[in-house]
Amino acid sequence: MAELHNLRPSPGSVRNGKRKGRGPGSGNGKTAGRGEKGQNSRSGGRVRAGFEGGQMPLHRRIPKRGFTPLKRKVYQIVNLADLSRVSSTDVDGESLKAAGLIRSAKGLVKILGVGELDQAYSVKAHKFSETAVNKIESAGGSVIVTGKNVEDQQGG
Numbered sequence: 001m002a003e004l005h006n007l008r009p010s011p012g013s014v015r016n017g018k019r020k021g022r023g024p025g026s027g028n029g030k031t032a033g034r035g036e037k038g039q040n041s042r043s044g045g046r047v048r049a050g051f052e053g054g055q056m057p058l059h060r061r062i063p064k065r066g067f068t069p070l071k072r073k074v075y076q077i078v079n080l081a082d083l084s085r086v087s088s089t090d091v092d093g094e095s096l097k098a099a100g101l102i103r104s105a106k107g108l109v110k111i112l113g114v115g116e117l118d119q120a121y122s123v124k125a126h127k128f129s130e131t132a133v134n135k136i137e138s139a140g141g142s143v144i145v146t147g148k149n150v151e152d153q154q155g156g
Helices: 080-085 093-098 130-138
Strands: 075-079 108-112 122-125 142-145
Touching (some): 080 130, 108 122, 130 142
Parallel strands (some): 075 108, 122 142
């Protein structure tokens, strides 16, 4: 039985590293595979990543625009027409995920008013567009806004 003290790599799977600068017989003696003179032949001699020999580097030549907000809220969009794919009339994150309309039940969900409703739904989501609220309520359904700041997230 294999135990820690007698484990060995399989034959041929491990090779010895190149021993550079160990004389002419090794094939990597004298300059140790670094060529002759120049910055790259010296110890510690390399140009930094993105350096173009003093020319203005590409990452500085290209214009920068905008920024990425750290507290950005990304909503998962669901249209009213897609609610017919949900099995029940009570629509929330779990039922939308089960119907394959959103990726994560834990993420933020926004309901948009694209399409028509065939029945009354009770919809729980983090955000609703104005047209979605009007269509859901006119079909006899109800709108429930979930989340921390309920009054901040009401409407579109």
